[in-house]
Amino acid sequence: MQTDDNARHAEKMAKIKAARDRMMQDKQGEKGLVIVHTGKGKGKSSSGFGMILRCIAHGMPCAVVQFIKGGWDTGERRLLTGHFADLCQFHAMGEGFTWETQDKARDIAAARAGWDKAKALIRDPSIRMVLLDEINIALRYDYLDLEEVLVFLRDEKPPLTHVVLTGRNAKPDLIAAADLVTEMEQVKHPFRDGIKAQPGVEF
Numbered sequence: 001m002q003t004d005d006n007a008r009h010a011e012k013m014a015k016i017k018a019a020r021d022r023m024m025q026d027k028q029g030e031k032g033l034v035i036v037h038t039g040k041g042k043g044k045s046s047s048g049f050g051m052i053l054r055c056i057a058h059g060m061p062c063a064v065v066q067f068i069k070g071g072w073d074t075g076e077r078r079l080l081t082g083h084f085a086d087l088c089q090f091h092a093m094g095e096g097f098t099w100e101t102q103d104k105a106r107d108i109a110a111a112r113a114g115w116d117k118a119k120a121l122i123r124d125p126s127i128r129m130v131l132l133d134e135i136n137i138a139l140r141y142d143y144l145d146l147e148e149v150l151v152f153l154r155d156e157k158p159p160l161t162h163v164v165l166t167g168r169n170a171k172p173d174l175i176a177a178a179d180l181v182t183e184m185e186q187v188k189h190p191f192r193d194g195i196k197a198q199p200g201v202e203f
Helices: 002-025 044-057 075-083 104-123 135-140 146-155 172-177
Strands: 034-038 062-066 088-092 129-133 162-166 180-183
Touching: 034 044, 034 172, 044 062, 044 075, 044 088, 044 129, 044 162, 062 075, 062 104, 075 088, 088 104, 104 129, 104 135, 104 146, 135 146, 135 162, 146 172
Parallel strands: 034 162, 034 180, 062 088, 062 129, 129 162
Antiparallel strands: none
16 A cells, blocks of 8 residues: 555656656746735745845845834844845935834935935846835835836846845835735734734844
C-alpha cells in the first residue's frame, strides 16, 4: 500500500514539474517592477523592507523614503542605517501621521520633499530598488498628485529599477499601472484587544 502511495505521489509530482517547466520556458525577461502593497492588514511595510533586505543580500544598491513614520525609531531604520548604509540609503521625510501633526500645509510640504527625494533616487540607475514607504497615505489625502507620480514612474524610471509603494487605500489608477499588487487582508489584530504596537512586531 505504501509503495502504491509513493508511486502515485511521484507520478503526480512529475506531471506538476513538467507543467511548471513548460510554463517557465517563456519566462526569460527581466524588468524593473512597480510593486504595490496595500490593504487594511498588517505587513505592507514589513514586506517592502523584506525586499530591501533581499537587495542588500544580493549586493544591490537600494534606498528607502519614508513618507509618514519619519520620527519613529524603528528596528528597520536602526538596522539599515547602522549596518547597511553603504548599500541602502535611508531617508525619513515624514513628520508622523496626519492626525498627529494636524497641519495640512506641513504635511503637504513633507510629502513634496519626500517625493522630490524619491525622484532623485529613482532616476539614479545604480539604485536597483526604491521603497516608498506609506506613500499611498500621501496619495490618498492628495498631498501628492497621483497623475504626476504615475507619469514619472512610466516615463522616467530606469528600465531595471524596482519601485515599491506601500500604504493603505492604494488608488485604483496606481493599482492598474503597477506590475505586482498585493492586498493585505486583516483577519485578526491584537490592537482590537487592547495590545499596543510593540517593538519587533510593528516597528
